Amino acid sequence: MKISEVFDVQSDLDIKSIMFDSRKECRDSIFFAMKGKVNDGHRFIETAISNGAICIVHTDEIETKHDDVLYIRVDDATDAYVSFCNAYYDHPMDKMNVIGITGTNGKTTIAWIIRSIIAHFDRCGYIGTMGYSYDETIRDSKMFLTTPKSDELFRIGKEMVDEGCKVLVLEASSEGLVTHRLDQVRFSTAVFNNLSGEHFDVHGTMEDYFKAKCILFDMLDKDGKAIINMDDEYGRRLYELCDRRKITYAIDADADYKAVGLKLYNDHSEFDLLYGGKSRHISTNMLARFNIYNLLSVIAVLNENGYDIDTILPYLENVELTPGRCQMIKAGQDFNVVVDFAFTPNSFDKVFSFAESITAKNGKIIAVFGAAGDRDHKRRPGTSVIADERADAVILSYDDPSSEDMLGILEEMATYFKRLKPQIILDRIQAIDAAVDMADKGDTILLLGKGSDRFFLEKEGRVPYISDEVAAKNAIARKLAEKC
Numbered sequence: 263m264k265i266s267e268v269f270d271v272q273s274d275l276d277i278k279s280i281m282f283d284s285r286k287e288c289r290d291s292i293f294f295a296m297k298g299k300v301n302d303g304h305r306f307i308e309t310a311i312s313n314g315a316i317c318i319v320h321t322d323e324i325e326t327k328h329d330d331v332l333y334i335r336v337d338d339a340t341d342a343y344v345s346f347c348n349a350y351y352d353h354p355m356d357k358m359n360v361i362g363i364t365g366t367n368g369k370t371t372i373a374w375i376i377r378s379i380i381a382h383f384d385r386c387g388y389i390g391t392m393g394y395s396y397d398e399t400i401r402d403s404k405m406f407l408t409t410p411k412s413d414e415l416f417r418i419g420k421e422m423v424d425e426g427c428k429v430l431v432l433e434a435s436s437e438g439l440v441t442h443r444l445d446q447v448r449f450s451t452a453v454f455n456n457l458s459g460e461h462f463d464v465h466g467t468m469e470d471y472f473k474a475k476c477i478l479f480d481m482l483d484k485d486g487k488a489i490i491n492m493d494d495e496y497g498r499r500l501y502e503l504c505d506r507r508k509i510t511y512a513i514d515a516d517a518d519y520k521a522v523g524l525k526l527y528n529d530h531s532e533f534d535l536l537y538g539g540k541s542r543h544i545s546t547n548m549l550a551r552f553n554i555y556n557l558l559s560v561i562a563v564l565n566e567n568g569y570d571i572d573t574i575l576p577y578l579e580n581v582e583l584t585p586g587r588c589q590m591i592k593a594g595q596d597f598n599v600v601v602d603f604a605f606t607p608n609s610f611d612k613v614f615s616f617a618e619s620i621t622a623k624n625g626k627i628i629a630v631f632g633a634a635g636d637r638d639h640k641r642r643p644g645t646s647v648i649a650d651e652r653a654d655a656v657i658l659s660y661d662d663p664s665s666e667d668m669l670g671i672l673e674e675m676a677t678y679f680k681r682l683k684p685q686i687i688l689d690r691i692q693a694i695d696a697a698v699d700m701a702d703k704g705d706t707i708l709l710l711g712k713g714s715d716r717f718f719l720e721k722e723g724r725v726p727y728i729s730d731e732v733a734a735k736n737a738i739a740r741k742l743a744e745k746c
Contacts, residue, residue: 265292265317265332268349269342275317275332280347280413284310294343295320303339319343340442347412348446354419355447358387358427361563362434362444364478365455365491367609368556369408369433371584372453375560376431378582379574387422389415390433391603392584392714396422409438412446429567436474444481451567452478453489453559457496458608472496482506489562491555492517509566511558513551519562521554528598528620529590535561537571547580549588550616557581586713588616591731593738597625598706599698601730603713605634605661607644613708614652622704626654628697630690631710633675634719635666642671646678653708655700656684659693661711662719691733698737709734 265275278290284306293310295303295318304322311318317332318324321339336342348355361376363369370391377395380386387396391408394401409432410418422430434452438444457472479488479500488506491497492515501508510517513524521533521544531554535542548557557578565571583589591599598620604613617627629649633642649656656679658672672686687693690712697707709730717724728736 263350265334268346269319269334271332271334273332277317277350280350281310281313281315282411282413284313284315287313289314291315292317292319292346294339294346295322296339296343297321319346341445344412344442344445347416351416351420352423353446354416354423355430357423358419358430359451359567360447360449361429361431361451361453361567362447362449362478362481363390363431363453363455363559364434364436364439364475365453366458366606367612368455368552368559369435370603371553371556371587372455372559372563373431373433374584375556375581376563379560379564379577380429380431380569382577383569384428385426386429386431387418387425387427388431389418390431394418394422396425396427408433408435409443412443415443416446434478436471439477440474444478447481449478449482449486451487451489451563452482453563454479454494454497454500455491455555455559456494456608458606472499476500476503479504479506487566489559489566491559493555509562511555511562513554513558519558519565521558524551524554526551526616526619535571537561537565542571542575544575544578546578547583549590550612550619552612552616553588584714586715586729586731588613589714589731591734591738593735594742595698595701595738596703597701599701599709599734599738600706601709601713601734603711605631605645605711606641607648610645610648610710613710614648617706617708618652621706625704625706626700626702627652627706627708628655628657628700629653629708629710630657630659630693630697631708632659632661632668632690633671633711634662635664635668635671637664642675643678646675649684650679650681653682655697656682657693657697658684658686660688660690660718663721664719665721690730691728691736694730694733695737695740698734698741707734 263277265273277292279288281288281291281293291314293315307318319334319339319342363373373390377386377388392400486506488504489509490501492510492512511519513521520536524533530547532545535544564574586601586603589601602613604610676684701707712730716729718727
């Protein structure tokens with residue numbers, strides 16, 4: 263791309279790539295000296311040039327300049343970076359109907375199910391926690407983020423457009439919103455599912471966290487649709503603040519899309535959907551009350567985007583469940599095993615409520631979980647206290663230590679228990695084995711925190727892991743074989 267196509271400069275310099283990491287060789291590239299919370303990109307300009315940058319976009323004055331490098335000074339290097347990435351990949355988001363999903367919990371489930379149902383009618387892309395997909399394959403985002411950085415985001419967007427995608431469903435994380443990764447994306451629809459205490463390491467306060475979520479609704483097209491959960495207190499606040507067309511859903515409150523007569527079972531859920539003066543009976547394989555909120559938002563998004571309710575009804579009965587999200591493991595055992603991504607106090611509260619609803623009257627709830635390193639430490643006492651109050655047995659085990667010591671994390675968590683004395687089994691596969699051995703008929707095992715992840719995040723990067731699902735199935739198979 264000619265640099266003059268984006269910047270008002272007299273130069274025919276041809277940019278072949280965008281350099282994000284100055285430490286990695288990237289020939290004929292452009293480097294943006296962005297300022298973050300910790301690092302200032304101006305410190306890495308010389309490294310970037312030595313690794314192939316031929317254009318430097320900066321905000322501060324630069325004393326030493328190279329004759330063979332083009333320097334462009336701007337007011338905001340981050341804004342320039344996002345704009346350039348969008349232009350470099352030919353404005354891909356403008357060529358798709360983009361649906362954004364935000365909220366503390368449920369983003370992945372909502373986005374994934376919307377994608378899977380739309381795929382029956384149109385080519386649809388997904389970008390979020392699981393990676394990205396526009397067909398039957400889930401691809402990793404190399405940035406390991408729910409909302410990828412702009413270079414990766416728009417590259418993926420172009421790939422989707424080239425593959426014929428008409429719709430994109432995107433998880434809009436609060437961090438992605440406040441760091442301007444989505445600034446150049448035009449949204450036709452935005453969903454607010456819920457908000458609970460989380461990400462204080464990023465946002466500081468609950469109010470700032472809420473304001474971060476609200477950014478998505480300011481980014482809606484003028485005729486865009488805001489789809490809001492009215493059973494959530496922050497959803498009700500957002501409803502009052504939002505100046506776009508508002509569509510609501512709820513179980514308890516009055517709403518455009520309302521679930522009544524909800525019945526929850528251990529293998530399906532049923533309710534009557536009230537919309538537009540009509541009642542439609544819904545039977546779905548989605549489990550737990552929190553997933554009914556997710557499903558209501560899915561129905562609202564699809565119907566408001568032209569996929570008629572009566573047309574999509576058959577696809578709600580057996581939706582394509584998101585791996586690792588309230589996933590029931592059935593391998594011939596007579597006890598429940600649930601794999602869930604839950605790692606916050608709020609999500610723990612919800613998954614324990616589900617466990618209580620499916621556990622036999624005198625059955626036990628056995629929980630296996632840990633906590634990620636380098637994240638909000640306030641989660642640790644919160645999740646531990648909930649497990650202490652509501653589980654019958656707890657095994658603390660490996661999660662994503664990042665730069666922290668995993669055993670130290672688990673020993674800290676053990677101090678928050680008052681009623682129970684948790685076991686610490688560092689090896690997660692051994693911990694799952696122990697939980698399965700402990701389980702009797704009618705019990706429920708909760709494997710929490712990793713979901714469908716097939717890796718651990720350690721200081722050196724990703725380390726392969728077989729996944730909680732595979733570990734549980736292996737443990738169940740061993741236990742059943744020993745009974746024979």
